[in-house]
Amino acid sequence: MNESFLQKKLSERSAQMALRQLRQPEGLTDFCSNDYLGIIHEGLTEWYYLQALRRIDPEASGQEQGLLLDRHGSGGSRLLAGNYPLIEETENAIASFHEAPAGLLFNSGYDANLGLLSCVPQKGDTVLYDALSHASLRDGIRLSFAQAHAFRHNDLEQLREKLDRAAGTGTVFVVTESVFSMDGDQAPLTAMAALCAQYGACLVVDEAHATGVIGDRGEGLVQQLGLSGDCFARIHTFGKAAGCHGAIVLGSQTLKDYLVNFCRPFIYTTALPESSVRAISYAYSIFPEMTEERAQLQRLISLFQEASLRYEKLPSSTPIQVVIIPGNEAVKAVAEDLQQAGLDVRPILYPTVPKGLERLRIVLHAFNTEAELDKLILLLS
Numbered sequence: 001m002n003e004s005f006l007q008k009k010l011s012e013r014s015a016q017m018a019l020r021q022l023r024q025p026e027g028l029t030d031f032c033s034n035d036y037l038g039i040i041h042e043g044l045t046e047w048y049y050l051q052a053l054r055r056i057d058p059e060a061s062g063q064e065q066g067l068l069l070d071r072h073g074s075g076g077s078r079l080l081a082g083n084y085p086l087i088e089e090t091e092n093a094i095a096s097f098h099e100a101p102a103g104l105l106f107n108s109g110y111d112a113n114l115g116l117l118s119c120v121p122q123k124g125d126t127v128l129y130d131a132l133s134h135a136s137l138r139d140g141i142r143l144s145f146a147q148a149h150a151f152r153h154n155d156l157e158q159l160r161e162k163l164d165r166a167a168g169t170g171t172v173f174v175v176t177e178s179v180f181s182m183d184g185d186q187a188p189l190t191a192m193a194a195l196c197a198q199y200g201a202c203l204v205v206d207e208a209h210a211t212g213v214i215g216d217r218g219e220g221l222v223q224q225l226g227l228s229g230d231c232f233a234r235i236h237t238f239g240k241a242a243g244c245h246g247a248i249v250l251g252s253q254t255l256k257d258y259l260v261n262f263c264r265p266f267i268y269t270t271a272l273p274e275s276s277v278r279a280i281s282y283a284y285s286i287f288p289e290m291t292e293e294r295a296q297l298q299r300l301i302s303l304f305q306e307a308s309l310r311y312e313k314l315p316s317s318t319p320i321q322v323v324i325i326p327g328n329e330a331v332k333a334v335a336e337d338l339q340q341a342g343l344d345v346r347p348i349l350y351p352t353v354p355k356g357l358e359r360l361r362i363v364l365h366a367f368n369t370e371a372e373l374d375k376l377i378l379l380l381s
Helices: 004-015 044-054 062-069 085-097 109-119 135-143 156-166 189-199 253-262 274-289 291-306 328-340 370-380
Strands: 102-106 126-130 147-151 172-177 202-206 233-237 247-251 320-324 346-348 359-363
Touching: 044 274, 085 102, 085 247, 085 274, 102 109, 102 253, 109 135, 109 202, 109 233, 109 247, 109 253, 126 135, 126 156, 135 172, 147 156, 156 172, 156 189, 172 189, 189 202, 247 253, 291 320, 291 370, 328 346, 328 359, 328 370
Parallel strands: 126 147, 126 172, 172 202, 202 233
Antiparallel strands: 102 247, 233 247, 320 359, 346 359
């Protein structure tokens, strides 16, 4: 079979110094994973699971014995054989924690964003989205039949202009992230919520990189700002600070019922198995109490922000720290030097980010030490 058409695209990507390749972990100091609180690094969900198993004895309750029998498959979609008590209990508990009337679990953050935004906006509606919104949000918007327009990153004035133009065009949705994955900054959610209220627009917020990190209990930026009732939908992803897999869409019971009936990535996907949902449940019992880990993160963030580097550094009060090194070749070379020094820092290349804004995406974790951070700062100074 002639696959030259594939090789042509790969060769073009290689010529741009942007060819992606899979890598195995190499035992380096972690400055790249999204395990912000160290739940994966410390094996905390496994520890909680093992403690539960050790408590089981022949006199244990049926629920406790059931821990031994968590399934690694679910047998079908939620609408067929894949629904069970634990998944509904976990949805309800997470919705309650996040001050939402209802929630619906998805297999990943990508699935949740794709599903929500592909099925809710209709023909005649308008979606206004931050220009730096994650690919999963943009892909979902692209699959809908609504008109879609980007507004400049965190630019409230341009958002207002686009809301003016969209008036009378059906339902208007405003889509943003609370913490942006490639810049580490936060959306001006209070002002955005006020604009949405003024124009009758529906605010959709992806809290993937705020879950577990922002707020006294890791509840996210929306709740920290007291805006839970101002959002049409929120997406919390578990593959970052929660240290497991899956995501939840939070909103009204009406939204949940609608997704169950019209969201294709939910309807036609095999449900998460009990083992995965148990891990999600344990994560939500762990991270709200990890106050010292969040404090350690803030100490490291402050130290990095105060450091003087030889490269441009973006302002960020989140674990995502960004150092701009223009050019794919240049940023890859600096990342390679850091890796040779034992620090796992990855380059973010064009076309993932705009040309000229190639960068090191440095991720800080609660388990990183000040000595490790000092070493990183020294190599970048």
